[in-house]
Amino acid sequence: MVIRRFRLVLLVWSLCLALLVTLVPQPAAAASVTINSGPVWYDTTGGTVQAHGGGVIKVGSTYYWIGEDKIHNSATFKNVVCYSSTDLKNWKWVSYPLQPSSHAELASSKVERPKVIYNESTGKYVMWMHYENAADYSLGRVAVASSSSVCGKYTYHGSFRPLGYESRDMTVFKDDDGSAYLLSASNSGGGANDSLASFKLTSDYLNVASFQGWVFQNGHREAPAVAKQGGKYFLITSGASGWYPNQAMYATASSMAGPWSALAPLGNTSTFYSQSTFILPVQGSSAASYIYMGDRWNPGQLGDSRYVWLPLTLNGAAGTASMDWQSSWSIDAATGVVAAPAMTNYALGKPATAGSAASGYAASRANDGNYQSEWKAASAAWPSTWQVDLGAVKTIREVDISWFMYKGSEAYHQYKIEYSTDGANYTTIDRTSNKTYGFTTDAVNFNARYVRIVLVNAVLWNNPNNWYTPTLYEVKLLGP
Numbered sequence: 001m002v003i004r005r006f007r008l009v010l011l012v013w014s015l016c017l018a019l020l021v022t023l024v025p026q027p028a029a030a031a032s033v034t035i036n037s038g039p040v041w042y043d044t045t046g047g048t049v050q051a052h053g054g055g056v057i058k059v060g061s062t063y064y065w066i067g068e069d070k071i072h073n074s075a076t077f078k079n080v081v082c083y084s085s086t087d088l089k090n091w092k093w094v095s096y097p098l099q100p101s102s103h104a105e106l107a108s109s110k111v112e113r114p115k116v117i118y119n120e121s122t123g124k125y126v127m128w129m130h131y132e133n134a135a136d137y138s139l140g141r142v143a144v145a146s147s148s149s150v151c152g153k154y155t156y157h158g159s160f161r162p163l164g165y166e167s168r169d170m171t172v173f174k175d176d177d178g179s180a181y182l183l184s185a186s187n188s189g190g191g192a193n194d195s196l197a198s199f200k201l202t203s204d205y206l207n208v209a210s211f212q213g214w215v216f217q218n219g220h221r222e223a224p225a226v227a228k229q230g231g232k233y234f235l236i237t238s239g240a241s242g243w244y245p246n247q248a249m250y251a252t253a254s255s256m257a258g259p260w261s262a263l264a265p266l267g268n269t270s271t272f273y274s275q276s277t278f279i280l281p282v283q284g285s286s287a288a289s290y291i292y293m294g295d296r297w298n299p300g301q302l303g304d305s306r307y308v309w310l311p312l313t314l315n316g317a318a319g320t321a322s323m324d325w326q327s328s329w330s331i332d333a334a335t336g337v338v339a340a341p342a343m344t345n346y347a348l349g350k351p352a353t354a355g356s357a358a359s360g361y362a363a364s365r366a367n368d369g370n371y372q373s374e375w376k377a378a379s380a381a382w383p384s385t386w387q388v389d390l391g392a393v394k395t396i397r398e399v400d401i402s403w404f405m406y407k408g409s410e411a412y413h414q415y416k417i418e419y420s421t422d423g424a425n426y427t428t429i430d431r432t433s434n435k436t437y438g439f440t441t442d443a444v445n446f447n448a449r450y451v452r453i454v455l456v457n458a459v460l461w462n463n464p465n466n467w468y469t470p471t472l473y474e475v476k477l478l479g480p
Contacts, residue, residue, distance in 0.1 A: 030061075030086050030087045030088075030332060030333035030334035030335075031087065031332060031334070032330045032331065032332040032337070032339070033087050033088065033089035033090070033330060033331065033332075033333075034089070034328050034329070034330050035088070035089065035309050035328065035329055035330070035331060036327065036328045037272075037296075037306075037307065037308040037309055037310060037326070037327065037328075038296070038306055038308065038327070038441070039306070040304070040306065041091070041306075041307055043083060043091045043092060043093045044090055044091065044092045044093070045092075045093060047093065048071070048303070048304075049065075049083065049091055049307070050067070050068070050069040050070060050071050050079075050081050050303065051065045051066065051067030051068070051081055051083060051091075051307075052067050052068040052069075052070050052277075052295050052297075052302070052305055053067055053068045053112050053113040053114070053277050053295060054066050054067020054068065054081075054113075054114060054115075054277060054278065054293075055067070055114070055115040055116065055171070055277065055278040055280075055293075056278060056280045056293070057116050057117070057118065057125075057150060059118075059150050061086055062084050062085070062086055063084065063085050063086070063088060063333070064082055064083070064084050064094070064116075064150050064151060065082070065083045065084075065085070065091060066080060066081070066082050066083075066097065066114055066115075066116050066127070066150075066151075067080070067081060067114060067277075068080065068081070068111070068112060068113075068114065069081045069096075070302040070303045070305060071303045072303065073301050073302050073303045073304075074302065075110055075112075075302065076108075076109070076110055076134045077100055077106060077109045077110055077111040077134070078100075079096040079098070079099050079100075080096065080097050080098040080099075080111065080114050080127070080129075080154075081093070081095075081096060081097075082094045082095050082096070082097050082150070082151035084151070086333065087333050088282070088291075088331060088333050094151040095151045095152070095153075097127070097145075097147065097151055097152065097153060097154045098111070098114070098127065098145055098154045098156065102145075102153070102154065102156050103156035103158075105143075105156070105158065105159060106156065108133065108134040109131060109132065109133055109134055110130075110131070110132040110133070110134060110137075111129050111130070111131060111143065112129065112130040112132075112169075113129060113130050113169060113170055113171065113277065114127050114128070114129045115127070115128050115129075115170075115171050115172045115278070116150065117172055117173075117174040117180055117205060118150075118174075119180075119204060119205045120178065121178075121203065121204070122204050122205075123148060124146045124147065124148060124204075124205075125146065125147050125148070125149065125150050125152075125154075126144065126145075126146045126204075126205040126206060127144065127145045127146065127147075127154055128142055128143070128144055128170065128172045128182065129142065129143045129144075129145075129170075130142065130143075130167065130168055130169060130170050130184075131143035131159035132168075137168065137192070139159070140161060140166035140167055140168055140186075140187070140192065141159040141160055141161050141167060142159065142160065142161075142162055142167045142170060142182070142184065143156070143157075143158065143159040143160075144156075144157045144158070144159075144206055144207070145157060146205075146206065157206060162182060162184070162197070162199050162208040162211075163199070163208055163210075163211050165184075165186050165187070165197050165211065166186045166187040166192065167182075167184035167185070167186055167197065168184060168185045168186070168192065168193055168222065169184065169185040169193070169222035169223050169224065170182060170183060170184035170185070170224065171183055171184075171224045171225055171226060171278070172201070172205075173226040173256070175228070175256065176228070179200065179201075179256075180200075180201040180205050181198065181199065181200055181201060181212075181226075181256050182198075182199040182200075182201060182208060183196055183197070183198055183199075183215065183224040183226065183235070184196065184197055184199075184224070185197075185221070185222040185223075185224070185240070186214075188214050188217050188218065190218050193220060193221075193222050193240045194217075194218050194219075194220055195214045195215065195216060195217040195218055195219065195220075195221075196214065196215040196216055196219075196221055196222075196224060196237065197211065197213075197214060197215070198211070198212040198213055198214075198215050198256070198257070198258070199211055199212060200212055200256075200257075212256070212257045212258070213257070213258060215235070215251075215258065215260055216237070216251070216260070216263065219263070220239060220240040221237035221238070221239065221240070221249070221263075222237060222238055222239075222240050223237055223238040223275050223276045223277065224236070224237050224276075225237075225276045225277060225278050225279045225292075225293070226256075226279065227279035227281060227290055227312075227314060228316075229288075229290070229314035229315070229316040230314075230315065230316020230317050231254070231316050232252050232253070232254065232314075232316035232317075232319055233252060233253045233254070233255070233256055234250055234251075234252055234279070234314050234316075234321055235250060235251050235252070235253070235260060236248055236249070236250045236266060236276045236279065236292070236321070237249055237250075237263075237276065238271065238275045238276055239407050240407075241407045241410060242299075243297040243298075243299035244297075244299075244410040244437060244461065245270040245271055245273045245274060245275060245296075245297075245405070245410070245437055245438045245439075246269075246270065246271070246275075246405060246407050246410075246438075247265055247266075247267075247268075247269050247270070247271065247405070248265070248266040248267055248271040248275075248276055249263040249264060249265055249266060250263070250264055250266045250321045251263050251264070252316075252319045252321075261319065264320075264321075265371070265372055266321055266322070266323055267310075267323045267324070267325075267371065268325070268371040268402040268438075268439060268473060268474065269371065269402055269403070269404070269405045269438060269439075269473050270402070270403070270405050270437060270438020270439045271294060271308075271438075272294075272308055272310070272325045272438075272439045273296050273308070273436060273437055273438045273439040274294030274295060274296050274308035275294055275295050275296075275297065276292065276293075276294055277293050277294060277295050278293040279291070279292060279293070279312065280293055280309075282331065282333060282336050283336060284332065284333065284334055284335040284336020284337065285334060285335050285336065286335040286336055286337055287335065287336035287337050287338075288336055289311065289331065289336045289337070289338045290311075290312040290313070290314050291309050291310070291311065291312060291331070292308075292309065292310045292311075292312040292323055293307070293308075293309055294307070294308040294309070294310075295307065295308070296308050310323050310324070310325065310326060310329075311323070311326065311329055311331075311338045311340070325400055325439070325441065325476075326340045326341075327398060327441055327443070328341065329341070342480070343397070343398070343478040343479065343480065344478065344479060344480070345369075345476045345477065345478055346390050346394045346396065346477045346478070346479055347367040347388045347390065347451070347475055347476060347477040348367060348368075348369050348476075349367065349368065349369070350367060350388050350389055350390055350391060351364075351388070351389045351391075352364045352366060352367050352375070352386065352387065352388045352389075353386075353387050353389075354375055354377065354384070354385060354386045354387070355377065355384050355385045355386075356377050356378035356379065356384070357375060357376070357377065357378060358376045358377065358378050358469070361374060361375055361376035361471075362375065363375045363386055363387075366386055366472040366473065366474060366475050367388055367474065367475050367476075368474075369474075370474070371402055371473055371474050372473075373473070374404065374471050374472060374473045375471065375472050376469055376470070376471045377455075377469055377470040377471070379469065380466075380467065380468065380469045380470075381470075382455065382456065382457055382458075382466065382470060383454055383455055383456045383457070383470075384454075384455045384470035385452055385453065385454050385455070386452070386453045386455070386472055386475070387450060387451065387452040387453070388450070388451055388475065388477070389423075389449065389450055390448070390449050390450070390451070390477070391449070392449060393421050393447050393448060393449045394447070394448065394449070394477070394479055395445075395446075395447050395479045395480060396419070396444055396445075396446055396447070396448060396451070396477050396478065396479045397443065397444060397445060397478055397479050397480065398441060398442065398443055398444065398476075398477075398478040398479075399417055399440075399441070399442040399444055399451075399475070399476070399477055399478075400439070400440070400441045400442075400474075400475070400476040400478065401413075401415070401439070401440045401441075401453065401472065401474070401475050401476075402438070402439055402472070402473040402474040402475075403437075403438055403439065403440070403471070403472065403473065404458075404468060404469075404471035404472075404473065405437070405438045406468075409460055409461075409462055409463060410437050410438065410460070410461055411437070411458040411459055411460040411461065411466070411468060412434060412435050412436055412437045412438075412458070412459050412461075413434060413440070413455060413456075413457070413458050413459075414431070414432040414433070414434055414456040414457045414458070414459065415431050415432065415434065415440075415453060415454060415455055415456055416428050416429065416430055416431060416432065416453075416454040416456060417429040417431060417442065417444070417451065417452075417453060417454075418451070418452040418453075418454060419446050419448035419450065419451045419452070420448055420449065420450045420451075420452075421447065421448055421449055421450075422449075422450075423449070423450045426450075426452065427446070429442070429444065432456050432457075435459075437461075451477055453472065453475060455470040455472070458470075
């Protein structure tokens with residue numbers, strides 16, 4: 001009888017304990033989420049995410065995205081904004097860590113590319129920014145602020161030229177040993193942004209301790225972003241073409257002091273219509289992944305600038321980096337595992353023809369899988385056509401086109417997509433209203449063997465005359 005009572009009591013206690021466990025809130029584990037580049041991103045309250053030119057810092061299991069507020073559609077300083085997320089998809093607005101009211105110097109200014117690193121010795125989160133007056137970009141300074149909490153109110157410490165050097169587009173990078181570095185677009189004597197300057201920060205991260213040297217001197221590179229993989233440092237930069245996209249390049253080094261390798265291209269000619277701002281490492285339980293974070297600037301309506309986040313492959317042993325376009329892809333922030341939809345590029349390597357081709361620029365160069373080779377027409381006459389024969393009828397769900405770009409005279413292309421099953425009767429998708437620079441991706445749903453791109457016109461942002469020669473760098477026709 002005593003044994004039976006003991007078993008009954010034990011059973012009751014076990015049931016109570018199980019019930020208690022179910023009632024106690026458990027920490028939410030990250031799950032695989034889908035990232036879409038290009039559309040408007042909304043925070044958890046339904047507001048548009050305003051974190052342009054920003055970076056991400058991880059504290060515990062939470063990621064904090066800190067960037068520029070452009071909701072007022074102006075380059076002048078509105079706010080630095082902080083969002084939080086555990087899965088890198090659902091972003092919650094947290095605070096305005098820095099505002100024009102934070103200091104008199106910020107009341108009429110520009111504050112760009114805020115980046116935050118944590119100093120274990122001081123217990124402070126330190127924010128570095130590009131600082132200018134509201135009227136122009138003549139100051140060429142950095143600004144520094146700090147806080148005891150990542151999204152708390154930051155104390156503004158002022159703006160200055162590091163060791164007297166000009167500083168515009170910039171980033172900061174914290175190494176494994178706790179040392180930190182500043183890389184910024186500067187002036188080595190050839191004019192604004194002619195070279196990148198490299199600095200080591202002081203131990204409290206509030207100032208620069210030393211100038212490490214010029215990087216890509218006279219290369220006119222900006223928008224730096226740094227990561228480390230396999231003991232190798234990777235530096236991604238853009239060309240200097242204002243708000244307009246261009247070809248990202250990367251270099252590697254065994255030390256932040258350099259020397260840096262020769263520049264190599266990353267992505268396509270327009271970096272998929274984006275400019276680099278940050279490389280986000282995601283260390284999970286199963287894998288270490290890297291995310292390229294880019295801004296798709298809309299100079300006419302800066303608050304509507306979009307975000308381009310793409311999986312980035314870094315190989316420290318080989319010293320190589322690669323990145324391809326994915327309209328959508330998934331990541332599990334807990335495991336670090338990245339996955340992309342299973343899609344086939346049916347245009348790859350298939351027979352291609354064109355209305356004309358310049359010597360050495362055959363039509364086949366536009367579907368060879370190489371973003372650095374191109375088909376070019378024999379003359380600057382518009383319109384012009386390029387066509388591929390898929391060999392059999394295929395289902396096409398996405399058309400990606402990498403267009404010709406010329407730094408300083410960028411253009412958007414007006415075009416048509418025509419498709420056919422028999423090579424005689426074509427259906428047209430009219431994209432002559434396009435105003436996207438450098439790279440277009442069209443969600444479609446058609447069955448075809450023949451697909452033709454009609455290049456109708458190119459509209460140059462700074463020139464009323466179209467002097468471009470019809471050119472295609474890569475056409476991808478994706479389907480299941």
